[in-house]
Amino acid sequence: MPTSIQLRSRQKKEIEYRLYTRELSDYIILDQSAEPPKGTDIRKLLSNKPVKLVTHGWKSSAENSVVMGIKESYLKNKDVAVIGIDWSDTANDYLYPLVAEYTRDVGAYVGQFLDAFCYLYNVSGERLHLIGHSLGAHVMGIAASKTKVTIGRITGLDPARPLFEFPKKPNALSLDTSDAEFVDVIHSCSGVLGVQNPIGNVDYYPNRGTPPQPGCESIFFLLEACSHARSHIYFAESIGNPTGFPACWSENWTDYLSDTECIQQTYMGENVDRNATGQYYLKTNAKEPYARNII
Incomplete structure (x- = not known):
């Protein structure tokens, strides 16, 4: 069953941890103590696999494209364990300021x-890769800062x-x-819905990192939402095409466009x-x- 937590509103909110592997036909729900349903042994499923934990942002859930798209790409291309973290009971509140405030509580419980x-499963922090979109990126940062282990990597998606x-x-x-050994960030709606300044060890700014991202120009009133989503879409695609998004280091977008040679590429x-x-820039298709x- 999903775990019920007591947030400062004194209303019970639920967080669900859904474990996916290639061997499973469906996900297994782990409780807040990381225990599976009685009679289920997940140690063999985890083995020495890398563990990818993925979560969503405001007005979203683990059923939506952030978690599902990334999960499906991982299971198709890599032998990993994926844990989808669903905190939609809190995230679906229409009052964004309230949900933003609750990331402190959600992150603490995820930690x-x-x-x-x-x-329980003798998993080192180095095996853990936390991936979060929008508010979910901050949830993962808070979670990592609350753990006793040192998290290997966090990816912040806008x-x-x-x-x-x-x-x-x-x-x-x-x-x-400070939240992990390595933090990488993809900015796709920076300065509007996403943070503008670099906050990771390495920060990527596809198509300048600002809205509208290519292909989002024609969506009236939803330019920012479309661009905000591009970060997790780019990331999911990169799992199956690991060299698909080469980026060049540069001081800014203008310098990137004027540079005739890519001195540092990743x-x-x-x-x-x-x-x-540092900061890296690149172009994508529309x-x-x-x-x-x-x-």
Whole structure:
């Protein structure tokens, strides 16, 4: 059963942890203590697999394209365990400021889950890769900062800007480089729905990182939402095409466009170089496949 948590509103809210692997025909729900249903042994399923934990943002759920798209791409292309974290009982509130405030509580409970999971199944922090979109990126940052283990990697997919960067929240309540050994960020709606400034060890700005992203120009009133979603779509595509999004280091977009040679190159997405630092820029296609390097 999903775990019920007590948030500051004194209303019970639920978080659900859904485990997916290639061997399973459906997901298994783990409780807050990382225990599966009685009679279920998941140790063999986990084995020594990397563990990818994926979560959504405001007005979304683990049934929507963020978690499902990334999960499906992983299981198709890699032998990994995926845990989809559903906090939609909180995220579906129409009052964004309230949901933004609750990321502190949700992140703390996810952090407790991570401690229990690592202890029960002897999983090192290095095996964990936390992936979050929008508010979910900050949930993952808070969760990692609350754990007893050092998380190997966090990927922030257009981390939410309102009430996090503008106005600025303390680092303890948002995603930043102190939360894991390596933090990579994809900006696709920066300055509007997503944070504008670099907050990771490496920050990627596809198509300048601002709205409208290519292919989002014709969606009236929804330009920002379309562009905001591009971050998780690019990432999901990169899992099956690890060299599909080559990016070049540059001081800014204007310099990137004027540079005749890419001096420092790395790949945006799943196949990121953990030695990379700084800001990287690239162009994408306007429709699928978005990667310009097709394999």
